[in-house]
Amino acid sequence: MELDFMIVLFLIGLFASFVSGMLGVGGSIINYPLLLYIPVLLGVGSLSSSEVAGILAVQVFFATIGGMWAYKNDGYLNKSLILTMGISVLIGSFLGGFGSDSLSDSNINVIYGILATIAAIMMFVPKKQVDEQENREVTFNYLTAIISAFIVGIGAGIVGAAGAFLLVPIMLVILKIPTRVTIASSLAITFLSSIGSAAGKIITGQVLYGPAAVIIIASLLAAPIGANTGKRMNTKILRTILALLIFATAIKIWIDII
Numbered sequence: 001m002e003l004d005f006m007i008v009l010f011l012i013g014l015f016a017s018f019v020s021g022m023l024g025v026g027g028s029i030i031n032y033p034l035l036l037y038i039p040v041l042l043g044v045g046s047l048s049s050s051e052v053a054g055i056l057a058v059q060v061f062f063a064t065i066g067g068m069w070a071y072k073n074d075g076y077l078n079k080s081l082i083l084t085m086g087i088s089v090l091i092g093s094f095l096g097g098f099g100s101d102s103l104s105d106s107n108i109n110v111i112y113g114i115l116a117t118i119a120a121i122m123m124f125v126p127k128k129q130v131d132e133q134e135n136r137e138v139t140f141n142y143l144t145a146i147i148s149a150f151i152v153g154i155g156a157g158i159v160g161a162a163g164a165f166l167l168v169p170i171m172l173v174i175l176k177i178p179t180r181v182t183i184a185s186s187l188a189i190t191f192l193s194s195i196g197s198a199a200g201k202i203i204t205g206q207v208l209y210g211p212a213a214v215i216i217i218a219s220l221l222a223a224p225i226g227a228n229t230g231k232r233m234n235t236k237i238l239r240t241i242l243a244l245l246i247f248a249t250a251i252k253i254w255i256d257i258i
Helices: 003-023 028-042 049-070 079-102 105-123 142-158 164-174 179-203 209-230 235-257
Strands: none
Touching: 003 028, 003 209, 003 235, 028 049, 028 105, 028 164, 028 235, 049 079, 049 105, 049 179, 049 209, 079 142, 079 164, 079 179, 105 142, 105 164, 105 235, 142 164, 142 179, 164 179
16 A cells, blocks of 8 residues: 555545544545545545445444543433444444445445435434433434334445434434434444444455554544534534535535436
């Protein structure tokens, strides 16, 4: 692996992991298009969709650890929500990651485009304000949480994501979880999801360990900083940033597919 390629990967990892920690997502929503397009644009190298998916499956595991650690003492981690959605998404992501070995790059891009489009639409749906609710008072529909997490897990496992870019709007819009509880808990849920997707990719030999190591180092450095920054930001600003990122990514992916 060339030095300039490593530097570009490291910088991409720093940026994406900072934003992922700040917004409570694993970073795939940002990393996927950056890794796919930026190295080619700069002429330092290239990665296929399946290679990017394999790298991200491992990277998200480490990025969510860093982000989750920053929230461990703040009272926003909802254990009931984490276990309910985490176990379900773990099973789904393993099935998606394992089965993705038989899919072409174009199929993976289509699935990513569908997931990003759904997430973008959901983020722009008005939601009832519940930010003033205490973590201990949070309630949600368990069946809806289990089914939605499992479905997201399958799709996310295919593209090497942990599914936070879909789980976050589901938690905000459908389950009506307060924003800060959503951001903190989603990091723990996506950590569990990343175990399944990473295991599926590793077992089927879809991971490039050199580029993955570079992205992982950047993730461990930047994700905790992003999480600490997010705790000091207005929740409306956080939701708006996430919605715009998802929307822009969905448009770019569909333009390339078409």
